[in-house]
Amino acid sequence: MVGTVTADPKEQQQQPVAMHIIKGEGEQDKHADGEANGEANGVANGDLKHQDGGSRTSADDEDDEESACEEEAEKRDELGILMEGKKQIQLHSGEVLEVGRDPQPPDGAKWGVRHVQALLLFLCTSTAYSLRVNLSVAIVAMVNQTASGNKDFPVFDWKKKTQSVVLSSFFWGYLVMQIPASQLAQRFGARFFLAGAMVGTGLFTMLLPVAAIFGDWPAVAVTRAASGLCQGFVFPACYVLLGKWAPPLERGRFTAFVIGAQLLGPVVMLPVTGVLSSSAGGWPSVFYASGALGLLVGVLVFIFVADSPAEHKHISEVERDYIQRSIGGSMRNQLKRTRTPWLSIITCVPLWATMISHAGQSWGFLTFITEVPTYMSSVLKFDIKKNGLLSALPYLTTWFASFAFSWLSDFITERKMLTLTASRKIFNTIGMWGPGLTMLGVGYISDSPPLAVTLLTVALGLKAGCYVGFQVNYVDLAPQFSGTSFSLGNFLANSCSTLAPIAVGLIVTDQTSIEQWRYVFFVTCAMFFLGNLVFICFGSAEVQPWNGSRKASMYLSKDSIASQDLERLRAAAAT
Template sequence: MMSLDMEESPIINSDIDENVTSSSRNLIVEDREETTGWIKSRTVLGIMGFLGFANVYAMRVNLSVAIVAMINSTAPVPSTNDSTLDVCPAGIPDNSTVVPKTGDFNWSAEQQSIILGSFFYGYVLTQVPGGRIAELFGGKLVYGVGVLLTALFTILSPIAAYTDFKFFIAVRALEGLGEGVTYPAMHAMLARWIPPLERSKFAAYVYAGSNFGTVISLPISGWLCTLDWGGGWPLCFYLFGGLGVVWFIGWMFLVYDSPQSHPRICPKEIEYITQSIGPQEDKRGMAIPWMKFLTCVPLWAILIAQCGQSWLFYTQLTELPSYMNNILHFDIVSNARLSAIPYFTSWVAGIIISIFADWLLAKGFISRLNSMKLWNTVAAFIPAFGLLGIAWAGCDRTAVMLLLSITSAFGGAVYAGNQMNHIDLSPQFAGTMYGITNAASNLCGFLAPYAIGRIISSEQQTLGQWREVFYLAAAIDLGANLFYLFFASTEEQDWSLPESDDMTASAPVESIMYPES
């Protein structure tokens, strides 16, 4: 006979009254499983997933830097004596300053915004199908092919740009179609592979690949744009596209859809994962309750929170290099290098915060619901107020970069916030639900650049115009977080449970908290 003491168990916390069923599923008999192999199979999944997201984000963000070199900009930079305009004076050139090359295209600011947002035209379309296909047939092939298609269309991008403006937009949209399946497919895989008490930090490890890819891509792209060989900026697309193809080969050999289908996994790891999560295979055939999704307020809370955070994120991701070039007047190499710093701090801090969040949960210091609300608020409020600070930092380059770095670090708390909330609401529909919320939030991927293009003048960009951009992003992010605070939940929804699970949910609490072995 074995029992778990309520005070000592890291699993039993104040969520027990809210969610008896989730507590039974999350029950872990052993504190830590033993494996006979030198590396856990889910660790391999984490490493390859990390590298996959690093690849797709490198392929996504390199255009933000490359477009600065692609544009033939002949607009004069205001002199240091010009005090009549709300603009920053030009910096004093020195021997280390890189002289920009003449770009190949005469695209207006509005056209540039359309190009930067075109990726998301396709990206939002494959979110829900990608998640559902991964739930039904496994996420390995869905995720892998998504990265591969992204890589192939990235390699095609320079040819498309030289061919026709509209063709370039179409190729970027097709690239988005491929990448659109990656997040929901990975979410479906994490629901089958990762025990509940590991999810926050594991998601931080895997999804932080996006920050790592950005950190690597921006400075390398900036350097490549200065080269004469190969035209400079096309190398950004060829390099990262080629790495994506190489990654795909490794992914297909090393990763499997579920622990049960892995031929080399340690049996003890399978047992540990099954005890922690429960069997998932028998739930694949459940019909999707679309109308329940529409009326699920906690799902709406996740969706709205992600929309707010995405608007702020894409304001920074797609427009920061343009801001640093046109307002702060950094040369392209310094621009790219410094643009990467906020993503580096977000990457490192996101992992640290998620480890700390899981530790608090394991010790029972905070409930899962309150933990998600706390860290989601941190991820929303501090970056939003940081943008307000940047709006008034004006031409102070040091202050702008310091604010961006600090606030982006706290933005990494999102992994311990709403990012894994879908699995709490319904483990078997986590991929589909993530596809829905991610598709909605990534509408901001082209709405934010479009709105910015309407606010900012193509003739003479001013600090006042950019302040409006930052105010808008901060207001949307803060308002969305308030909705999440009021309506978020970690209780598994009744429509997520098969009839057999409904009986388990109605079982006495004592039989769940004190199982016999």
């Protein structure tokens, strides 16, 4: 007998069809029937188990696994359609499926391996940004004899335009790998490429002093482009892993923690770069130290990160089932059977809104990263040590603010105080229009350095809203293809933002002129404003059809859905 309760129509409109299992009372074995059904089909916990006993080839195994995955997917799809308009159903196994609720973490999975994975991804993004921004402060010592603590190292006669080309060269390689990186990480696993990216970036960073001394700025530009080529894998790989490890109710916190860690890179590296540049080791020590850190993080990732919960050797069964149930079963099998729907992706209006918002934010953020150290040195007259410390202050504020915004966002989502789309748009508005308006004030301050630093700090603090705005929206729209969709957005964003340092070089011909810097801040404000306006008008946080939303939002335990359940629902739907 199937017990169903009709859901409130308004609730159905706001919530996607999603199910999770509540254990019935007094049952000795909740999955007995389901496991028997799974074994009969050769599938248990997303892996094919062969019962024929005959000799088999790897090709036969792969064909059978594909067939089983397709059969399982069709079963889940039909079940999702039949569950429309119902609130719950009791399965033949005695378990109860509820519609419209995200599963809460069980007692044995409040803290677990997924948090360790997030911490390792945190180290990756923070270290990657450290290696990205170290040149922004070190270049001051490389072109200024008095800023270097060791006069034995050469100082280069690079004009502002040359410096801008050197600073932007990182993105030449970075852009090239965005789309290939996401496809490689999605198809072959993100762990290997993420570890290799960190090791490669570390090696090229350590080679930069040699390139500068023997090849001048062209060799430095090539070395930085090679570093960018390696780092092109970092964020697409992180998004692929987030799509597999982050349950919906924890997605805001996970994304803000991992992606927001890029702010910790400047927080640590900018002051450290200032200190190392003025030390006896001179500016080369900046690249040796940061490069070694990149090598270490790459090794840690290779050893401890897993491509999915199903592939982690030490994860508990309780936590693995919770993650897979929340995200929609074995993501590894979903990705094996699913090809990238390129046409649907590139014609998706909400995704374009997210990408355009990403582009506007990246222009503004890159201006902060590459040009604020020069602004503080030339206009506010800070020496290199103070330059590093004070340039890092806004990033530190943003890092702390990202935790507050992410917890608030997940709290609102869990309590259903706002729709997910409304929540994403509100936080994105805070994260883009707030910094844009604040930047206007910075352009009119030249005689009050503390006030300028305060405004820059407020601007980047508010920017943290973006981490639970457009940043997490890539995972919202398509958990299965979050790496691919992010790589497209990141390609567009960095294609635009790469022009930011070059534009500054064209606008600012006199680095001490506050009037010229004012135009830089005007342009930055406009990019923030327009990017968010598009997101408000066309953005959405609803899972897109091309993601295979029913597959991704079915919170099912392994093998719990048997053919008897489909027959019951078919009969109920026919009455």
